[in-house]
Amino acid sequence: MLDINELFKEEYSVLEEARLAAADATLPADACREKLWSVAKHYQRLIRESYRVISRSDRAERELNRMNEQLQKLAAQLEYEATHDPLTAVFNRSAIINHINKSLTQANVALILLDIDHFKRINDEYGHPTGDRVICALVSRIRRALPESASIGRVGGEEFTILLPEARIEDAMIIASYIHSSLNASPLDVLPQQLVTASFGVSLGMKNSDFENLYSAADAALYTAKKRGRNQVALHEDFFRQAPPVQANIALVR
Structure with a gap:
């Protein structure tokens, strides 16, 4: 002292x-x-x-x-850096899963699962740097279509989830269809010579359920969208009566 x-x-x-x-x-x-x-x-x-x-x-x-x-x-x-994808700055896989599970403890949530169509062809034809720019441009276009409460996560190379807290299945279908239409309306600036499209699967998770069940339903819908020709929105049949198709190329998962 x-x-x-x-x-x-x-x-x-x-x-x-x-x-x-x-x-x-x-x-x-x-x-x-x-x-x-x-x-x-x-x-x-x-x-x-x-x-x-x-x-x-x-x-x-x-x-x-x-x-x-x-x-x-x-x-x-x-x-x-631990919670965000370094390329797109959206949530990475582990972070979006945690975010979804946390949201499910509070209310119902809607999930949109999307996968870029034929992305491997883009990488093979134009190279991976162009492929990265395509992903970033697509995420930017998606952001413009989302409400502030939504969260985007990259769960795979060209696969993304969109979390819509406290949303109805109708809301998720409208947003997925809007993004789908936006991608088909005009090419991305980084690849003006061709359209970059995506396939969508939509599902709803009830309060106190978990990510795995919600993701599985959305993934099943996404699989149907791809199986039926890609570049479309698909909804699991559990929710079909709640949200009838809002455009012609929305598929129903059976």
């Missing part, structure tokens, strides 16, 4: 001499002035040292604050 008396031992000694001198009525004025001057010099030194210590303390505090900010930024960056 820091001993204040030891730290300021010299100053205490000078102050004691000055106190004794002040109490000694017989002490000559010159001697009193000498003691007073000694006190003044030590006081000036004490002020300088105190300022130096305080300055060091301030610098140390600023440095600690700076390091703390850097650590917080690094922690946030690591958290982001």
Whole structure:
């Protein structure tokens, strides 16, 4: 523990001499002035040292604050990198699964599962860098079609999930159909020479169910969409009566 008396031992000694001198009525004025001057010099030194210590303390505090900010930024960056796909900046597989399971503890959720049609051909014909740009452009177009409450996750190379919390199956069908129409309306800017389309599977998860059941139903619908020619939206038959097809190329999973 820091001993204040030891730290300021010299100053205490000078102050004691000055106190004794002040109490000694017989002490000559010159001697009193000498003691007073000694006190003044030590006081000036004490002020300088105190300022130096305080300055060091301030610098140390600023440095600690700076390091703390850097650590917080690094922690946030690591958290982001652990939960997001590095190419598209959407949730990665583990993060979107956790997000879906958490949402299912609170309410029903709708899930759209989509897979880019013939993506391997794009990679083979134009190269993987172009394929990556296609994925990013497609995600950007999807984002524009989604409400703020929706979340996108990349669960495979060209497979994505769209989580719609507290949504009805009708809402999910409308959104999936809108994205489908958007992709068919015009080519992506990064590949203007051809349309990039996708197949969609739509399902609804009831509160307190889990990701596996919800994903399995959406995946079954997606399989049907692919089997029937791709570039269409499919809905599991459990929900068909709740959400009749909103366009001609919506398939029913049986």
